Amino acid sequence: MPVTSTSMRAVQLTAWESEPEVRDVPVPRPGPGELLLRVDAVGLCHSDIHVMSCPPGTLPYALPMTLGHEVAGTVVEVGDGVAASWLDRLAVVHGVWSCGTCHNCRRGQENHCLKLDGRVGCGLGKPGGLAEYVLVPSERQLVSADGIAATKLAPLADAGLTAYHAIRLHRDAIAGGSTVMVIGVGGLGHLAVQILARTTDAHIVAVDTREAALESSRSHGAHTAATSIGDATEQLRRDRGSSLVDVVLDFVGADSTLSQGSGALAPGGRLVMIGGAGGSMTVAKGRDLPLGWHVSAPFWGPRQDLEAVVDLAQRGLIEADIEIVRFSETLEAYRRLRAGDVRGRIVVVPD
Numbered sequence: 645m646p647v648t649s650t651s652m653r654a655v656q657l658t659a660w661e662s663e664p665e666v667r668d669v670p671v672p673r674p675g676p677g678e679l680l681l682r683v684d685a686v687g688l689c690h691s692d693i694h695v696m697s698c699p700p701g702t703l704p705y706a707l708p709m710t711l712g713h714e715v716a717g718t719v720v721e722v723g724d725g726v727a728a729s730w731l732d733r734l735a736v737v738h739g740v741w742s743c744g745t746c747h748n749c750r751r752g753q754e755n756h757c758l759k760l761d762g763r764v765g766c767g768l769g770k771p772g773g774l775a776e777y778v779l780v781p782s783e784r785q786l787v788s789a790d791g792i793a794a795t796k797l798a799p800l801a802d803a804g805l806t807a808y809h810a811i812r813l814h815r816d817a818i819a820g821g822s823t824v825m826v827i828g829v830g831g832l833g834h835l836a837v838q839i840l841a842r843t844t845d846a847h848i849v850a851v852d853t854r855e856a857a858l859e860s861s862r863s864h865g866a867h868t869a870a871t872s873i874g875d876a877t878e879q880l881r882r883d884r885g886s887s888l889v890d891v892v893l894d895f896v897g898a899d900s901t902l903s904q905g906s907g908a909l910a911p912g913g914r915l916v917m918i919g920g921a922g923g924s925m926t927v928a929k930g931r932d933l934p935l936g937w938h939v940s941a942p943f944w945g946p947r948q949d950l951e952a953v954v955d956l957a958q959r960g961l962i963e964a965d966i967e968i969v970r971f972s973e974t975l976e977a978y979r980r981l982r983a984g985d986v987r988g989r990i991v992v993v994p995d
């Protein structure tokens with residue numbers, strides 16, 4: 645169905661260190677190679693809270709900018725050169741708007757595209773999906789996904805993809821009966837627990853300050869759950885004879901989680917920093933980290949990992965816990981996300 649409206653509502657960040665606003669903006673039209681999606685569902689990510697809180701000059705984004713980087717929608721218009729078979733298809737947006745031709749893109753690392761210049765893509769430097777329509781630069785940024793509700797699909801665009809990518813990168817260390825600690829089982833972490841439980845034989849340790857998050861992680865397959873890293877290692881020592889952890893997936897990234905998480909590592913252990921709470925740590929040989937340490941900071945994920953995580957969901961192996969809110973409730977929902985008052989992922993649907 646062709647789009648007739650010329651303006652639409654969008655949730656835009658208009659100034660740094662402030663809350664977004666709902667504003668009227670023009671409906672974009674697809675140029676050559678581009679696709680226009682009617683937005684069906686958008687997940688709210690904690691990274692948006694970090695973005696809003698940035699002092700001016702931190703990020704190279706031009707404001708106002710429409711937020712929303714976890715987007716599922718239906719293709720309603722295509723530009724010249726795009727196959728008409730895309731029309732009416734439900735798809736999830738791969739939000740890293742990579743060039744497709746640089747060294748990293750050619751080897752399947754679009755998430756490290758050399759041309760990104762700090763503006764990553766959908767809702768992170770370019771107009772995102774918290775609007776009635778979103779313009780996607782090319783077919784490469786879409787993964788079609790039949791048989792899954794848009795509200796369950798949207799969180800896979802980032803929460804699912806980032807968790808999957810971090811686990812995939814460290815699959816060798818996770819193999820062989822390892823112990824993996826997931827710190828922060830919110831939007832990303834609760835999907836990480838499910839991906840670990842369905843695709844590895846790891847002993848999964850969930851840590852979260854919120855008891856409700858721990859309850860859901862137990863139901864998703866965590867074997868040990870605790871409200872602090874210290875309690876978790878104590879439980880491991882008591883129940884399994886060793887408190888050592890092979891891989892720590894830190895979805896918080898505060899000073900305390902980085903230092904306590906790395907303190908729990910076994911020799912050869914890996915600390916994987918995903919959360920952006922602003923913590924830092926010193927890495928050095930022969931200091932606090934164990935022999936053969938490995939610290940990494942994966943960023944989002946390439947398209948092939950998005951396809952893989954969508955496949956897991958289509959096969960019923962993983963499913964995002966979601967709370968659905970209406971578009972007009974988005975600002976209040978962001979306040980709750982900032983306050984930590986969320987279970988799984990908040991997903992925004994049209995009014």
Ligand code: NAD
Nearest residue numbers: 689690691806828829830831832852853918919920943944
């Ligand atoms: P969320 O708010 O949904 O979940 C965070 C969870 O961490 C909550 O359950 C909270 O209770 C828990 N938590 C907070 N402080 C804690 C502490 N000190 N110890 C234990 N648990 C604690 O957030 P989210 O959307 O899942 O995002 C998680 C982090 O990942 C954010 O910092 C976000 O910016 C970052 N992120 C990184 C990437 C990447 O590519 N590296 C991608 C997406 C999000």
Ligand code: ZN
Nearest residue numbers: 689690691802
């Ligand atoms: Zn995000």
Ligand code: ZN
Nearest residue numbers: 743746749757
């Ligand atoms: Zn590139």
